Every structure is written in C-alpha cells, then in structure tokens.
Amino acid sequence: MTNTQRRTLQTILTHFVLIVLGLIFAAPFLWVISTAVKPIGETMTSPPKWIPSEIKLSNFPDAITYNSKELGYIPLLVYARNTIVVTILCVCGAVASNAIVAYSFARLKWRGRDTFFAITLATMMIPFPVLMVPTFSLFKALGWVGTFRPLWVPAFFGGAFNIFLLRQFFKTIPSELSEAAKIDGASEIRTFTSVVVPLARPALTVVAIFTFMGTWNDFLGPLIYLVDQKTFTLSLGLQAYQTQHGGTPWNLLMAATLLVILPLVIVFFFAQKVFIQGIATSGIK
Amino acid sequence: MNRRREARVGILFALPWILGFGIFLLYPILASLYYSFTNYSILRAPKWIGVSNYQELVGDKVFIQSMGNTLYYLIGAVPLGSVGAIGLAMLLNTKVKGIAFYRTLFYLPSLVPMVALGTLFMWVFNGDYGLLNSVLREMHISPPNWMGDPSWAKWTLIMISTWGCGQAMVIYLAALQDVPVSLYEAAELDGARLWQKTRNVTLPMISPVILFNVLMGMIGALQVFAVPYVMFPGGAPARSTYFFTSYLYDNAFQYQRMGYASAIGWVMFVITLTLTLISLKVSDRHVHYERS
Numbered sequence: 001m002t003n004t005q006r007r008t009l010q011t012i013l014t015h016f017v018l019i020v021l022g023l024i025f026a027a028p029f030l031w032v033i034s035t036a037v038k039p040i041g042e043t044m045t046s047p048p049k050w051i052p053s054e055i056k057l058s059n060f061p062d063a064i065t066y067n068s069k070e071l072g073y074i075p076l077l078v079y080a081r082n083t084i085v086v087t088i089l090c091v092c093g094a095v096a097s098n099a100i101v102a103y104s105f106a107r108l109k110w111r112g113r114d115t116f117f118a119i120t121l122a123t124m125m126i127p128f129p130v131l132m133v134p135t136f137s138l139f140k141a142l143g144w145v146g147t148f149r150p151l152w153v154p155a156f157f158g159g160a161f162n163i164f165l166l167r168q169f170f171k172t173i174p175s176e177l178s179e180a181a182k183i184d185g186a187s188e189i190r191t192f193t194s195v196v197v198p199l200a201r202p203a204l205t206v207v208a209i210f211t212f213m214g215t216w217n218d219f220l221g222p223l224i225y226l227v228d229q230k231t232f233t234l235s236l237g238l239q240a241y242q243t244q245h246g247g248t249p250w251n252l253l254m255a256a257t258l259l260v261i262l263p264l265v266i267v268f269f270f271a272q273k274v275f276i277q278g279i280a281t282s283g284i285k
Numbered sequence: 286m287n288r289r290r291e292a293r294v295g296i297l298f299a300l301p302w303i304l305g306f307g308i309f310l311l312y313p314i315l316a317s318l319y320y321s322f323t324n325y326s327i328l329r330a331p332k333w334i335g336v337s338n339y340q341e342l343v344g345d346k347v348f349i350q351s352m353g354n355t356l357y358y359l360i361g362a363v364p365l366g367s368v369g370a371i372g373l374a375m376l377l378n379t380k381v382k383g384i385a386f387y388r389t390l391f392y393l394p395s396l397v398p399m400v401a402l403g404t405l406f407m408w409v410f411n412g413d414y415g416l417l418n419s420v421l422r423e424m425h426i427s428p429p430n431w432m433g434d435p436s437w438a439k440w441t442l443i444m445i446s447t448w449g450c451g452q453a454m455v456i457y458l459a460a461l462q463d464v465p466v467s468l469y470e471a472a473e474l475d476g477a478r479l480w481q482k483t484r485n486v487t488l489p490m491i492s493p494v495i496l497f498n499v500l501m502g503m504i505g506a507l508q509v510f511a512v513p514y515v516m517f518p519g520g521a522p523a524r525s526t527y528f529f530t531s532y533l534y535d536n537a538f539q540y541q542r543m544g545y546a547s548a549i550g551w552v553m554f555v556i557t558l559t560l561t562l563i564s565l566k567v568s569d570r571h572v573h574y575e576r577s
Contacts, residue, residue: 014379018387021373025391025448028405031416035408047419101302108295109288120302123310125500125561127508129530130550133543134316135309140327157305188294217398219511224538235398239515242404250408257401264396272389276459 032261035254036060043250056251063255066241076256078230079237086151086233087215093155094162094211095204101158102166103192107178117167124160128220136224150225151218151233155211162207169203170196205274209267216264234260320547327543338548348549350524351532352556354439358528359506361443366502367495370450374457375487388458395451402445403515407432410441432516435525442513442526446506453498460494461487492572496564503560507553510534529553 030050035043036059038052064076104110105117139150173196181191197204222236229240238260241253268275296303321338323331342348377388397405409416412430421428431441468486477485488495510530513520520527529549537546 011381014376014381018376018381021376022387022390025394027416028409028448029393031408032405044414047423048414048416097301097305100298104295104298108291108298110292110295110299113295113299116299116303120306123306125504125557126310126314127504127550127553127557129508129510129533130317130547130554131310131313132533133320133537133547133550134313136537137316137327137543138308138313154305154309156301157309158302159305163302188291188298192298213396219399219514220534235400238398238400238404242515253404257404260401261397264398265393268392268396269389272385272392276388276455 032254032258035251036258037255038251040249040251059251059255060259063252063259066249066252066256074237074240075230076234076237076259079232079234080259082148082231083216083233083235086148087212089148089152090155090215091208091211093152094159095208097156097158098162098166098207099197099200099204100192102163102170103196105163106167106170107175107196108188120160120163124164132224139225145225146227146231147225148231151215151221155215162210166200166203166207169200173199202274202277205271209271209275212267213264317547317550320544321551323544325544325547326541328541331544334544338545339552341545342548342552347524347527348532351520351527351529352552354520354525354527355507355509355529357439358442358509359503361440362446362506362509363499363502365443365447366450366453367499369447370453370498371457371491371495373450373454374461375483377454377458378461392451392455394449395455397449399511400515402449403512406441406445406512407516433522435523438517438522438525442509442516445512446509453502456494456498457491460491464490489573492568493574496568496572500561500564503564504557507557507560 031048034050034052037055037057038049038059039054039056042049042052066074066076105113105120135150136145139145142149144150144153177199178191178195181195186194217235218233219235222233226232226236229237232240238253238256241256242248320331322333322335324334324337325331373391377384377391394402410418410431412418412428412433415431417431418428429437431437464487468490469482472482472486508530509528513526513528513531514534517526520531533546533549533553536542536549
C-alpha cells in the first residue's frame with residue numbers, strides 16, 4: 001500500500017468511527033428533540049417512534065404554562081428568571097474576583113504568597129459535601145436560607161480552580177508590558193485593568209463559561225437552600241414535571257428540558273473557539 | 286514601586302480569596318470536624334458526644350453499603366471516563382472535514398444540566414419502552430432491566446458518566462494540540478507506528494494532564510449525587526445506587542442528624558485524601574514534566 005492510499009484509508013476510517021460514535025452521543029439528544037414535539041400518545045410506544053405523526057410545536061408554550069391537578073402550576077418562566085439572575089451574579093462575581101486574586105498570585109510579591117497558593121491548590125481536594133453542613137448552618141444563622149444569596153455571594157470570593165487557571169495564564173503575559181505601563185505612571189489597578197485584563201480575554205472567557213455552566217446546572221445548591229417553589233431555579237424546577245405516581249407529561253418535560261439546555265448550547269456554540277483556545281493557553285494543561 | 290507598597294497591594298488584591306478561604310473553607314472544615322463529634326440538628330445546639338458518631342458509622346449497614354456503592358462507581362467510572370476522554374480527544378485532534386462539528390457534538394453532553402440528564406436517561410434505560418432496549422431487541426439481544434436490576438443500576442450510572450466525559454475531553458484536546466509536531470516527526474523517522482507514537486510520545490507528553498483529570502474525576506465520582514438522586518429516588522433498586530453524598534444529604538436534611546452527616550463527610554474526606562496521595566505516589570514515576 002502506498003502512503004497516499006494508507007492516508008486515504010485512515011481518513012475514511014476516522015470518519016467512520018466519528019460518525020458511529022457521533023450517533024451514539026447524539027441519539028439521546030435527538031430523542032429529546034423528537035419527544036419534545038410529539039403528541040403525548042406517541043411518547044411511550046415500543047418500538048420507539050423517532051418521527052412523530054404530527055409535529056406539535058405547541059408543546060413548548062404548553063410546557064411553559066403547564067398546569068396539573070397533582071402539582072399545580074409549574075412557573076417555568078419564573079424559574080428561568082431566577083436562574084438568569086443567579087447565573088449573571090455568579091459569572092460577574094467569579095470573573096472579577098478570580099481575576100484580581102489570580103493577578104496577585106501571579107504578578108505581585110508579598111510574603112507568604114507561595115505558601116498560600118499551595119494551600120489554595122490543596123483546597124481543590126476538599127469534597128463539597130464535607131463543607132455542606134457548616135455552610136448551611138452559617139447561611140441559616142445569617143437568615144439567608146430561602147433566598148438566592150447562598151447561591152451567588154460565595155462566587156464573589158473566588159474559587160481555587162479558577163484562580164489556578166488564571167494565574168497560569170497571567171504568568172505567560174510578558175512582564176515588560178506591565179512594567180512599561182508602570183513607568184508611564186499607571187497604578188497597579190490601572191495596569192491590571194488596561195494591560196492584563198484585555199490580554200487575558202480567552203482565559204477570562206473560560207472562567208465565565210465554566211461558571212455559567214456550573215451555576216445554570218447546579219442542583220445540590222438550590223436543593224439545599226431554596227424552600228419556596230416560586231424561588232426555584234430551572235434545574236430544580238425540572239423535577240417538578242416528574243410525578244411519583246406516573247402520568248408524567250413526558251413530551252412537555254422534554255420540551256422544558258430542551259428550553260433549559262438551549263441557552264447553554266447557544267453560548268457554547270458562539271464561544272467555543274475562544275473557549276478551547278483559552279483552555280489551550282491557560283494552566284489546566 | 287517599593288516593596289512594602291507592592292506587598293500591601295498584593296494582599297489587598299488577594300483579599301477576596303483570603304476572606305473566602307476563611308469563611309467558606311477553613312471555618313466549615315473546622316466546624317464540620319467539631320460537629321462530627323456532636324449530636325446536632327439545625328433546631329438544637331451541638332452537644333458533644335465524643336467518637337460515638339464514628340463508632341456508629343462502623344456498624345451502620347446503610348453507610349457501609351453507600352461506601353461500597355461509591356467505590357464501585359468510582360472504580361467503574363474513572364477508568365472508563367479517562368480512556369473515553371483520551372480516545373475521543375485523540376480522534377478529535379485529527380484533521381478531517383467537519384471536525385469542529387464533532388467537537389461540539391461530543392462536548393454537548395457536558396452542557397446538559399444533571400437533572401435534565403437524569404430525566405433524559407430514565408427514558409433511555411427504561412426496561413420496557415426505553416430507547417436502548419428497543420435497539421438491543423432489534424439486534425436480537427435480550428436486554429437487561431437496567432434500572433430495575435441492582436447489578437445493572439450502577440452500570441447505568443457509570444455509562445451515563447462516561448457519556449458525559451466531554452469536560453475532560455476538551456482539556457485533553459488542548460493538551461494534545463500542544464505536543465510538539467517535531468516529536469512525532471522524529472518518531473516517524475525511527476519507523477514508529479500509530480500505537481508506538483501514542484505510547485512513547487503522546488501519553489508521556491500529556492501525562493500531567495492525565496493525572497489532573499484522573500484526580501478531578503475521582504474527587505467528582507466520590508461526590509456523585511444529582512443524577513442518581515433524580516433517576517433512582519432513595520437509591521432504588523435495593524439501595525444499589527445509594528452513594529456517600531446521598532446518605533450525607535439524607536442525614537443532614539431529612540433525618541436532622543447533622544453531626545452524623547459531618548462524620549460521614551470526614552470519612553469521605555479521608556478517603557479522598559488517601560486516594561489522591563496514592564495516585565500522586567503511583568504516578569510519580571510515570572508523569573513526565575517538561576522543564577521550562
């Protein structure tokens with residue numbers, strides 16, 4: 001076999017594997033989409049029916065206004081608003097606080113800095129459940145249980161993983177640049193905001209996306225801290241469609257699921273280039 | 286700028302994290318350690334009871350079972366997820382048409398909220414009318430009752446976690462793109478084939494990332510909660526999907542036994558730490574760090 005032939009064969013083989021695996025990965029999604037536009041009667045057929053006899057786009061508005069005898073009204077739009085509020089606060093908090101802390105770890109000299117950074121890395125090993133009880137007690141004592149505050153306030157204090165990621169990135173920015181700014185009389189804050197931050201956009205995007213996804217998808221946090229159904233977030237609210245006694249409106253549940261996933265897919269689609277570039281040039285690897 | 290001022294600015298900049306570390310890490314760790322020696326519900330103040338919580342844990346069948354389940358899950362999910370993520374990343378690192386589309390496709394599962402994942406897979410794995418079993422029947426394979434059979438239920442969760450390996454995959458992909466092409470060219474000159482290049486160039490070059498991902502995967506697996514919570518209420522069937530975090534959550538927020546829950550948290554912490562240290566020790570000889 002010549003080299004060109006081998007290469008062609010390899011390309012065909014790669015495509016074949018990618019398509020087969022792609023189908024396995026895509027199947028559940030296609031199933032969600034298919035179910036989301038089905039009439040309720042076709043959701044539980046065996047063998048499964050991929051193409052519904054009619055495309056019921058009305059499932060989407062129905063999912064938003066769903067009203068059942070057992071559960072009462074499920075305010076999906078209220079859940080969406082709650083989720084958006086918490087997510088925006090978390091993303092802003094995480095980007096701002098992690099950037100400024102990482103800058104200190106990467107660029108400024110102070111006593112104990114390296115020791116403290118080592119401790120920061122070690123904290124990544126602490127499982128969240130260990131901290132769950134005291135953190136809950138703390139927020140309970142503050143009277144914050146039942147509000148959104150336990151979900152977003154901690155984001156403003158930075159997180160080990162993001163600090164680590166940004167620090168690695170900041171270290172790659174030539175120090176001549178910030179020194180030049182300082183010689184021109186820029187303060188430390190000015191140097192940070194006008195030299196380092198613009199250059200670090202890919203890494204900051206990674207932090208923003210990770211935070212966005214983490215918050216949008218968070219389940220345990222809202223489960224612990226939110227009490228009133230009107231304050232639920234989407235990931236918690238989705239569960240309301242499921243009933244223990246059967247009769248779950250699967251088509252509406254899947255329509256709602258699709259609405260929850262959609263913003264994540266859109267954000268990822270538009271940000272993916274910066275996102276992968278950000279990971280490639282930052283500290284994770 | 287003089288040194289003193291730089292130090293002041295440095296600490297000032299690090300202040301959010303220093304405060305966050307104190308409030309959300311150091312204080313809870315110490316408090317949880319203290320609570321683990323107390324009888325404590327959110328309504329009553331903690332009462333010191335010494336090591337009773339830990340003594341009770343040793344004889345607690347539910348706890349032992351949840352620990353076994355968690356380790357079983359970890360041993361299944363971490364290697365499968367790692368091999369899956371590395372394999373996919375290598376596949377996605379090739380230059381073929383439409384690769385950006387495939388990358389998005391394989392990453393997509395990592396974007397789906399855990400709860401949505403749970404509901405979605407209750408469907409796929411349903412014994413009677415589930416998607417997977419319909420396909421298997423089509424292929425004349427008599428399928429198991431995934432979610433109803435205790436021996437298959439954990440594997441259902443392991444498969445779901447493997448399906449969602451995109452997060453690690455993206456990180457591997459970034460690492461692969463950083464391996465110098467010259468190394469492959471040199472290996473090719475020496476007549477190395479695909480497997481030899483993988484073994485002698487790719488894997489050593491990305492070994493620090495493998496270690497990072499495996500550690501993160503283990504820590505994540507020990508904390509598995511949302512998908513089983515949604516798919517298998519109460520750890521059904523026969524508590525085969527009842528994990529560390531499930532039991533901790535139930536003790537803290539269902540049975541009002543927060544001291545006991547804290548003790549479970551500490552056992553979990555010690556196990557996490559032990560596994561991490563073992564991995565670091567074992568990997569010491571195999572992880573290749575570039576000198577830079």
